[in-house]
Amino acid sequence: MTYAVRCASVRFGDTLALDNVSLQVEPGAVLAVVGGDGAGKTTLLRALVGQAQLATGEVDAPPAEAIGYMPATAGSWSSLSVAQNMDFVGGIYGLSGNALTSRRDELLDRASLGSSIDQLASALSGGMRRKLGFSLAMLHDPPLLVLDEPSTGIDPVSRIDLWRMVSEAAAAGAAVVMSTTYLDEAERAAHLLVLDGGRTLASGTLADVLDSFDGAISTTARPRRRAWAWRRGREYHEYWPTTAGVPIDAAAVTPDLEDVVVTLSMLKRHESELAS
């Protein structure tokens, strides 16, 4: 079963939050929706789970019983304990008794939350709280798992834990759609969808996205054109429309995902002046 959003456009008043965007994900795959703030990632995910009204387009998604959703916020009830959160959500999905207890314990063990079962969600660290949110989304073993920036704002170790849990969910057969602002994370996904300003910049496997890059990137301490350069560590990376355009004294580098995404975003922002 393939889940998809096709040619979706979403308006909020005069603002076009999504402009003809599509995504498709199959069981056992992770699709990472990548983009900066205001790219349309959350709106696209909300469209997939039926929480954003489409101006145009269509959504192929399973019924609510088959969706696990983790919002960009905490994703758990702060005044309830870890166990009470799990029991509440389990109750909504019709889980009870031993089935609920064993599933709850299994997920909390995987999330390293077993020892915090009686702690209030509000007392958990940011990373632990996100892992609890993920466990709540996974509680009913949904075929479609939708995660809105699950790793934003948490420490690197918790990010690794979360990614392990996401990979395990996909390996168990779930179709996973997750948004992220971290490109290193996105590189681990089987498929990428790069958004900017509500529009698709690129999509496909990591190789597809890298292959779609047209031009050259140089590394330099002193960029010649500030508008087309960005910092990478101690150096600058600079975009050139052709390989021949790279200055002799600048070193050309093989573009990675960050170079491609930054360049595509720059090209989109400069498209009007480039057209003229």
Add this chain to the structure above:
Amino acid sequence: MRAMIVKEFRELRRDRRTLALLIAMPLLLLVIFGYAANFHVDSVQAAVVGPQATQVAARLPSFFDVTVTQPSEGQTNAEQLLQDRTVNVAIVTGRAPVLALVDGSNLFAAQSIVSVLNKEGNTVSTRILYNPELKTSWVMVPAIIGIILTFIGTIVTSIGLVRERETGTLEQLAVMPIKPSAVILGKISPYFLVAAFDMTIITGLGMLLFGVPFNGNAFVFMLGAALFLFVVLGLGVFISTVSHTAGQAIQTAVMFLLPQILLSGMIFPLDSMAAGVRWIGYLLPLTYFTMISQGVMLRGASLASLWLPFLVLTVMAAVVFFGATLRFRRDLAPRRRHSTVAVEPATVSSVHQAGNGA
């Protein structure tokens, strides 16, 4: 400091709710205290019964607005008219001195009536029913029950719902397989029960500490309280749909709560208010709950005699509660408004095919 002042004004300009509170509240208080804050009763509705009813009615001072004259009826009927709150005072003729029965549950009117009748000397014997010592606590306790129900129904309920919105868990609930009606009923049921518990405690304490009587039928009282709770819970749900934060919910709830306290007749008698302000009072649910609670507790009024406040509260409950919950459902279930529009294949953006796992 200048930068701080400019920043503050800019924020205030965009915070329309606070701005409304700053502008509307002084105007509201001015109107209320100018036109409504009046304890003086100019005129009361009166009934005159007994053989000399017509003659006595003609001789009464203009303070008494005689709306019922029944020469063939006696004291029993006079008491019934008071219990049903058809009149504030009933004068029984055919005896010397004539007997004036006063409804003590309408405190300010009763005080004015007693004051006027005292000037008549020995020609009138006065008896105050339902609140013989004209105690303020006896009329305030039934009204305070309404205030507490309003507080829980509007402020506490709206904060509880808005907190779900603030923390993003409302969005989570919206995606789950739970009906919007179940979310709403699940959220408000605990508040309903807590309010009912509070009401029982306050009523019991009011009777215990202040000796407030409970002369009527408890079922009628509970029915009125339940209807009133539906109205105020509906207001709470409505407030939650127009608020994004708990602070906004409290601000909005205060705008609903304050007029109810001041204009429902629990502090200032409705009959003493200027007509324009009085009609605001008649639009407020607490006005009708106070009629029911005072009627049942003090006068032992029956369901039949309280038909008007019951009817108004029923209509209000239906309109406010269902209107608010429909609004809340709209926030919870936008998927029902999805439009699916066929588009030309040429406009389809690049869609990749998913492959193997992560």
